[in-house]
Amino acid sequence: MILGGELSNSAATNIADIDSSISKAAKTGINTVLVPAQWDLIEPTEGTFDFSLIDETINIARKNNIKVIFLWFGAWKNSMSCYAPMWFKEDTKRFPRAITDKGRKMEIASAFSENVFQADNTAFTSLIRHIKKIDPQKETVIMIQVENEIGMLESARDYSEIANKEYSKGIWRKELNQIGFHTEGKLYEDEAFQAIYYAKYVERLAKNAKQIHNIPLYVNAAMNSRGRKPGEYPSAGPLAHLSKIWKAYAPSIDMMSPDIYDAGFKEWAKKYDFKNNRLFIPESKCCANSGVRALYVFGEHHALGYSTFSIDTAEKEAIENLQGSFSLLRQLYPIMTHNNKKDIHGVLFDKTDNQRIIKDDNITITCRHYFTLPWDKRATNGQEWQEGGGIIIKLAKNDYLIAGNGIVVSFLNNNEILQNKEEKLGEDGFIINGRNDDSSRKNSSQFKGKRTGIGYVDEVTIKADGKIEYLRRLNGDEDHQGRHVRISVGERKILHVKLYEY
Template sequence: MTATQTSYLPCLKRVGGSWQLQVDGKPRLILGGELQNSSMSSARYMKTVWRDLKGMGINTVLGPVTWEDIEPEEGCFKFSELDTIIQDAQSDGLRLILLWFGSFKNGSSSYVPPWVKTNIQRFPRMQLRQRDGMLHHENVISILHDECLEADRRAFTKLMDHIKETDVSRTVIAMQVQNEVGLLGGSRDVGPVAEKVFQAGVPTELVKFLEDNWDNLPQEFTNSFPTFAAARVDTQRKGLVKSWEQHFGKSSYTDELFMAYHYACYVEKIAAAGKQAYNIPLFTNAWLPMPGTKDASGNIASGGAVPGEYPSGGPTPNLLHVWQWFTPSLDFISPDIYAGDYSQICDRYAGNGQPFFIPEQRRDEYGARRIWEAIGSHGALGAAPFGVDTLRTEDCSFRSHYELLSSISPLLLKAREESAFICGFFFDEIPLNSHDDKAHIIKLATSYELSISRSFVFGQPGPGYGLIIELDTDRFLLVGKGFKVEFKARSDTSVVSGILRFDEKEVVDQTGTLRTARHLNGDESRSGMWANMPCDESHIGESIVPIAIPARTGIAEVQVYAVEQGIPQVVTNGFAKESVA
């Protein structure tokens, strides 16, 4: 029986206002972990880490499948190592997202097979001009020649065909096509062929896309091309066949747009062939720029302020719209978030109508706290810290976060289906002698304004994280640690708002069924002022009163109430109702 003969294939489904990944016909939250680059080259090595990964709370492992490993000789494909890896992952109850390291990985072509690396005539490289004016071949395949594209497309199609025929358990649930594409060291390829294409007319399809969508493109993007903006309103200049610089002006951003268009077309042809072979979710990822940084320090994974310091032509935030338009076979495009404004990056990649997923991010506690915002406020399919297989299980910062998220994931996914109000957030440590620049987060639910801040302590406030789900207009599920919530009715005629009931909850089964562990009041809620979700360790400072209640389950349900001016209320069975007296 082949994978396509089974009832369900992994797919993406639009539900409510968000996307869900469906696995075995059921929604799945990806609690991911990405392996080091070389780990999946050896099934024997992977046998030593599968159980550790599962012990970290991971349910989905991201790992590379490389072109050089599966096609060491042209036309000779070897899948035995991959087959064993898939079988072993399935045996340990884990799913896989495979990362195709084909023509490109981190701005270079280090994973192409030897028969590609050694034949520069058949598989030309990009070229950059050195300080002495001489052209230099780079370790990156040219995107303006078809030979390597066709070879990569054949290999990727063969891989997808093989997975379709052999992965009956559907252990592989998605595929990343290439890895952090773009050119490092310069803003564009300046070899003879590239120069000829650059001086020729800009493709009509790109010009039309920009003209039709200009007003909806990021301002940072449109501000980079004043020449094009002026030409849009100049009827005498419109419609003329012009070179890239005549259209967009002379700048590194024109170079970057040139590279982005051609990279996107290259990746699309490979993705389209793979999707035709086996229709599971496909995506690619982005190395993100970071203003104020340079790669001169030897950094090879993130950052860079201008094209070439970061991979020029990759699907960065400013070029995301262009990439999405010219890669229709990709289901989404993902950011690798190691630095920068996490919230802003989530906004950009989740706010463009596509599914949102973070395939790489920091693996420390700083990174773990942030996934609560991605999942809670931005509807992320999930996230994956990088390099998890070189951590000890007990040292994995994500372990406790994943265990808590896993326990309530049925409730979270159901709330998404119902388009319920959900928000996620985090608070970092406050440096000594520093001001808390994130004192309150204000969120608007259906009937209440939620003011979210750090959990109450007499001493030094700690970090925090969590999400809130609106169960009903007056009931909320709180999940996480290190925060408190104050509720205020949004009605202009409300005179009193407060907490009616505050219960600590615990999950009793895999469906997310909750039962009450404790009824909380008094010091635990400041006598009804707020719902406090404490840290694992609460500090009392110099206070002589030991109000330092540590976290337990990290789950609570709150029922709130509001009294409208002139409308007396009574409480029946724990629910506020208008009095009929």
């Protein structure tokens, strides 16, 4: 599992900053640091390369016993060509810019220019050769990101002269038909056209790189959120709705990965967990919810990795939450590796999305946000709920591990589900208001069959060999006298739960 942290953009631009920022990041509990590799600092003069910052990054990572993923800030970073060197930026005739439909030149190198590609490719392949030379066995540098959040802004596509020539040829329409890609409206048709050429550009970079050093490569995307249209978001990037294009025309790329900063974390993650695309989240907002989100993606999507952005400048609360969840994940890893994936589930809750039902053979597992319990004042004080979540792992029949922060889990068998009448309970666990007569008892049918109970709940740790080690038993108030299993918001625990029938 990649338990990652990405440095802020300028944290690796000199030796002193690299030493301090990576050492600081390593203390947060990550096992992998994501670090920009900037074209302008690597090739300040055309044809002359300086890899001193790359070398220092690898050296300090090794000292801190963590891995490195380099992020190629080449022709594009967040759509713009802001990390291209000055000799590239100033020569707009040789290295043309993209133009909007209004004729506005952008600081976005045109993906249709062969000169742009050759310059970018020369620098990128030089970086790959250097990495292979100093880390040939991929012991430290485990993966590389190709460009950063590629996409066209202000227009859905590039309207430069060279782009328009390709558009007018119409070959791209046939290519879309060949892969069975269909879209509606000119705006999205323009985006599809642009996506083909971004993907082809990236494929050439990736294919050349892998011929030198066969290392995993991925691309990341800024999400098309908040109802924005192509060009309002970075159009034509490796977005989920364009996955058919990117997978067809950039087959050397191993993963399309989402950078998730907006609301709806679960839905964005789901979009990038599809056939031949393992979920890897290279950037996510570093906040108080980061820890439970990490647990969720590894549990529900069996993700390759999860990383938060700007870990070197993150607030203390965010780091503590991330550290706690990464610690749980490290413990769970040997068990998750050897368990059947269908027996592992991730849950993530907020105030509006606060319950999930999991069916496991004869058992119905009901998972809820901790604040759905009636006695925690934080649930009703008007504040936004901190997210709760975790991982549920079935070890065997009636035998589960539950790990997380801010969740409540209860168990019913099928017989109970058919006959169950749920009452609203008060904070003492009993019916809120008593009845003046026993009419409900007279009219109720007799319960038949067996029920499922909680035999015990143990707080545990897990050793490196996967052995579960007992810490303490929680069979009293902590599990509400056998009614449920719970982990409070702000706690991070692993609980071993054994059920029985009576």
